Amino acid sequence: MRRAILAVIATAAGLVALLSFKTHSAERTVATPEPSASLPPGERSITGDVANTAYGPVQVQVVVATSKIVKVNVLEQPSSTEHDLQIGQFAFPKLISETLSMQSARIDSVSGATYTSGGYIKSLQSALDNGA
Amino acid sequence: MPASTSAVDVRVRHAEHVMGTVVSFDVPVSARHDGSLADAIGWLHWVDRVFSPYRADSDVSLLARAETTIGACAPEMAEVLAACALIRDLSGGYFTAAPGGQFDPSGYVKGWAVERAAALLSRAGSADHLVNGGGDVQCAGGRAAGEPWRIGIADPLRSGRLALVVSARDCAVATSGTAERGPHILDPHTGQPASGLASLTIIGPSLALADAYATAAFAMGPARARDWTASLDGYAAFAITAAGDTWHTPGFTRHITE
Numbered sequence: 001m002r003r004a005i006l007a008v009i010a011t012a013a014g015l016v017a018l019l020s021f022k023t024h025s026a027e028r029t030v031a032t033p034e035p036s037a038s039l040p041p042g043e044r045s046i047t048g049d050v051a052n053t054a055y056g057p058v059q060v061q062v063v064v065a066t067s068k069i070v071k072v073n074v075l076e077q078p079s080s081t082e083h084d085l086q087i088g089q090f091a092f093p094k095l096i097s098e099t100l101s102m103q104s105a106r107i108d109s110v111s112g113a114t115y116t117s118g119g120y121i122k123s124l125q126s127a128l129d130n131g132a
Numbered sequence: 133m134p135a136s137t138s139a140v141d142v143r144v145r146h147a148e149h150v151m152g153t154v155v156s157f158d159v160p161v162s163a164r165h166d167g168s169l170a171d172a173i174g175w176l177h178w179v180d181r182v183f184s185p186y187r188a189d190s191d192v193s194l195l196a197r198a199e200t201t202i203g204a205c206a207p208e209m210a211e212v213l214a215a216c217a218l219i220r221d222l223s224g225g226y227f228t229a230a231p232g233g234q235f236d237p238s239g240y241v242k243g244w245a246v247e248r249a250a251a252l253l254s255r256a257g258s259a260d261h262l263v264n265g266g267g268d269v270q271c272a273g274g275r276a277a278g279e280p281w282r283i284g285i286a287d288p289l290r291s292g293r294l295a296l297v298v299s300a301r302d303c304a305v306a307t308s309g310t311a312e313r314g315p316h317i318l319d320p321h322t323g324q325p326a327s328g329l330a331s332l333t334i335i336g337p338s339l340a341l342a343d344a345y346a347t348a349a350f351a352m353g354p355a356r357a358r359d360w361t362a363s364l365d366g367y368a369a370f371a372i373t374a375a376g377d378t379w380h381t382p383g384f385t386r387h388i389t390e
Contacts, residue, residue, distance in 0.1 A: 107297055108158060108275050112286025113309035113331060114242070114266040120147075120154040124284065124292065125264060129147045129156050 039063065043070065050076065055084060141276065144169070150176045151242055152186065153266030155249070160258050168256030172249040172263070179245040182206050185236045196235040215340065216240050223348035223360070228320045243306060243343025246270050250339075268306040268346075270339040282389065286311065288330035289376055295331075296370075298387040304339035308332050308350040309372075319351045328353040330374050335387055336367030345369075354379075 039045060047061040056078035063071035074092050078084045110125045120126050142161040146169060147154050155176055163169040182205075184190045191209055194200040202210055216229035216237050229237040246265035250272060253261045260273030262281055274280045280301040284294040288311040298305065308317060309331030319326045332350045334342040345367055349357040354373050361369035361381050368383030380388075 107282045107284040107294070109156070109262055109264045109269050109271075109281065110267065110284045110286055110294070111264075111269050111305040111307045111333060112267040113288060113307060113312040114268065115153060115312045116266075117149050117153055119312050120266070122292075123267075124286065124294075125156055125267070126147070126154075129145050 040065075045073075047075065053078070056080070146173075148173050148176065151180045151184070151245065151265070153242075155246060155266070156264040158262040158264075159253055160260060163253050163256065163258050163261065166256050168253050168258065171256075172252045175249055175252060176245055179208075179241065182208070183212070183237065183241045183245075185234075185238060192235065192237065212237050212240060212244065215244070216344075219341070219344045219348065223345070223352075225320055226351045227344050227348035231318050231320060232323070239347045240340060240344050242266065243268055243304070244340035247304065247339040265339075267312070268304070268339060268343050269300070270304045271300055272302055274301050285333050285370065286331070288372055295372060295378070297389045298335065298370075299389045300335065300387065303335060303337055304342040306334050306339060306343040306346045308343075308346040317347060317350050319353075326351045326353060328355075328374055329357065330372045330376070332357060332361075332372075333370045334361070334364075334367055335370075335384065336364070342367060 043063055043065040045061050045063045048059060050057045050059045057076050058074070058078070059076040061073040061075050062069045063073070074088075077088055077092065079088060107124075107128070109128065110123065112123075115123050115125075144157070144159050144161050144164050146157040146159070148157070150173070155173075157163075157169060157172070159169055163172075181187065182191045185192050185196065187193060191200065191205040195202070195205065195209070202213065213229065216227070219227045219240065220229070227239065229235060229240065231239065242265055246263050246268060247270045249265075250261065250263045250270040253263070254272050258272065260275070262269060262271040267286070269283055271281045271283075275282065280299040282297055283300050283305050284297050285305075285307065286309075287293040287295040288309045291311070309329070310316070311331065315325035315327065317326045318324065329350055332346050334346040334349070336342045336345075345361070345364060349361050349369060349371075352360060354371065357369070357371060358379060358381075361367070361371075368381050368387065370378070370380040370384050372378050
């Protein structure tokens with residue numbers, strides 16, 4: 001579960017980076033989430049806090065089945081400019097698919113160029129050691 | 133121990149800062165209780181004290197300054213030097229215990245030390261464990277009954293991503309590359325940083341050898357490395373070139389999971 005949460009945090013960080021290219025007034029689009037009651041047995045949804053970006057609020061929801069993310073819903077995203085719409089059309093689906101593919105890797109360890117003590121902090125191995 | 137409790141697979145993860153990097157352990161909880169995890173950690177710190185070129189009073193530093201003799205060092209020194217000479221000859225001089233001209237067997241010592249740490253755990257009775265020394269892995273058994281360990285190979289061209297995932301059981305996975313510390317691997321024949329490869333991974337039984345082979349092959353550059361790694365008995369290679377192309381030796385195929 002920690003790994004799933006890490007992936008969502010990484011996605012959120014990516015979203016914030018994308019949304020930070022320029023500033024403008026916030027306008028929000030609120031999508032209609034699937035009601036939890038319609039989820040198949042064994043699945044549950046977790047809704048994240050609203051992240052306030054320079055572009056406006058972003059909120060995501062993940063659907064989890066036996067500690068694996070099976071779906072990511074973007075509940076709220078800015079939509080007041082052409083740039084926002086592009087993000088909604090291309091970037092969100094890409095980040096969502098990366099979230100899903102990263103956790104599907106289910107890795108135990110990482111082999112790569114030798115990191116220093118300092119470089120370890122930023123490594124995937126460090127995330128695994130911390131129970132991600 | 134009753135069967136009902138032995139079936140419960142409680143595992144411990146531990147990260148130890150040592151040898152200028154971090155060595156990560158994934159061990160059964162028994163390794164903590166029987167002291168073998170502590171023994172393995174103690175061993176790594178002993179190796180650091182004796183073999184670190186960054187400690188002025190280490191045997192390696194004393195030897196480099198000709199202030200001691202091999203016979204006066206810990207007996208492991210002769211073992212390490214013999215192995216370095218063997219790999220130097222096997223690699224046509226692309227691996228050396230004196231990269232850049234100064235005596236420094238670190239290119240062999242880290243993999244060797246991590247392999248020995250894993251062996252200490254095996255000797256104490258652990259069947260399934262994994263030790264990762266700064267990106268070079270020695271594993272025993274698997275992640276769970278009947279399941280091999282799944283080890284991601286870092287993508288050297290896209291930080292934080294994996295190039296692929298390999299399955300491994302009772303073997304070592306070592307990767308040399310420029311992603312973490314820049315172009316630091318020298319071609320001993322030219323004295324210049326090796327170029328042409330972004331990373332090179334070796335899989336085989338021993339991490340001491342796999343790590344040294346990866347360093348040698350990286351120093352060779354793409355063309356020579358491909359021929360040389362294909363000739364290694366029991367060791368397989370996977371490479372990513374600086375341009376982002378990949379190749380692997382035939383023996384590597386069975387490790388690729390997806």
